[in-house]
């Protein structure tokens with residue numbers, strides 16, 4: 131690294147993080163490293179340098195920031211990745227590195243939507259029996275244990291990698307990753323006779339088509355609200371604003 135380079139660490143695992151890395155990696159004045167947790171077997175790799183695996187808590191991340199002489203930290207992780215965002219806040223404070231969070235806005239219900247907001251996957255499971263019998267579960271492969279006791283309900287789950295037990299006994303798995311189209315989602319709901327959808331409020335454009343398809347079909351949607359994010363960390367909605375923040379430092 132030349133003396134003029136500034137080192138930016140992006141905590142990634144999202145489309146936004148990949149777009150941000152692509153935008154920044156073209157700048158010769160920057161050294162860009164993206165960090166992935168390693169949850170996905172074959173991740174889409176961002177531009178620039180990539181490191182994979184946990185840091186070992188906030189202390190490990192703070193050590194990495196110091197050792198790798200990171201000048202700016204951008205937390206562009208998924209809104210439901212609650213732990214790493216708090217770790218980033220603590221590590222950035224300890225290592226005196228400026229921190230920004232990139233958080234896409236959440237989805238907003240519109241006319242015709244029948245949404246049922248809940249606080250957790252466990253609450254989503256509690257809400258299901260009153261809403262339907264055939265569930266399209268799009269909350270990812272982690273956390274399916276929360277639904278494992280619903281033995282009378284049928285589930286279609288969709289995730290990038292296969293889920294591991296415990297899972298609901300009556301379940302079909304669809305291995306796929308977005309972006310998805312309204313047409314495709316419409317077919318999926320019809321072909322599997324889905325009568326209730328479960329989603330996290332990820333806010334992602336790539337996965338919002340299911341909401342439009344559910345609205346069209348008059349299907350209720352259980353929406354898991356986002357976990358809390360750390361206080362005091364500046365937040366921007368997307369990669370463009372993150373680039374502007376970096377320039378302002």
Ligand SMILES: NC(=O)c1ccc[n+]([C@@H]2O[C@H](COP(=O)([O-])OP(=O)(O)OC[C@H]3O[C@@H](n4cnc5c(N)ncnc54)[C@H](OP(=O)(O)O)[C@@H]3O)[C@@H](O)[C@H]2O)c1
Pocket residue numbers: 141142143144165166167169182183184185186187188190191206207208210211212213214215217269270330
């Ligand atoms: N949760 C979701 O619904 C979801 C959806 C799509 C993508 N993702 C992506 O998948 C990753 C893991 O999500 P999660 O919900 O398991 O996170 P989490 O609960 O917030 O983090 C758990 C631990 O995983 C490690 N970790 C998480 N993100 C990391 C990253 N970008 N680089 C290095 N280590 C990371 C950290 O380990 P150490 O403490 O050892 O550092 C962290 O303490 C995130 O990067 C996120 O952007 C999550």
